[in-house]
Amino acid sequence: MGSYIKYHDKADFQTIKNLLTDCIYLEDSSVELFGYKIYGSPWTIWRLGNAFQRCEEGFLASMWKFIPNDTEILVTHSPPNGHGDEPIRFPGLRVGCTSLIDEVHNRIKPLYHIFGHIHEGHGVSKEGTTTFINASSCNKNGDPVNLPVVFDLPLKISTE
DSSP states (O other): OTTOOOTTSOOOHHHHHHTOOSSOOOSSEEEEETTEEEEEEOOEEOSSOOTTEEOOHHHHHHHHTTSOTTOSEEEESSOBTTSSOOOTTSTTOOOSBHHHHHHIIIIIOOSEEEEOSSGGGOEEEEETTEEEEEOOOSOTTSOOOSOOOOOOOOOOOOOO
């Protein structure tokens, strides 16, 4: 099996994290790059019982409270309710996190919210000052067929 760990196997997640090199891994943490404040969180609503999935909306709501108010680019696994969260098998059903959209609308107000999880929700929408991007690379069958979403950030001019 080498360094590959099957998706449904129970695994030591620290071992998996150690395989990540030449990248910045954000797990409920922030980084500032090119003048932009970026926050990343892996949590999502429980569907299959995999890592970072929880069924308690209260737990997720408590995790979103850690997102700093000045976050400009928010990266989550979970989609917010109402954006890129409609499963193709259940038209009209929204499965995104309601407490996440509440935090995005009422407190954080990022420029961009990038997420995935609901593969068939791939695409871009905008509401207020936030652009929502479901950047799932796979379709509902897990085939990597969705095109990347590319967007340009304005260059921030340093005041120093």
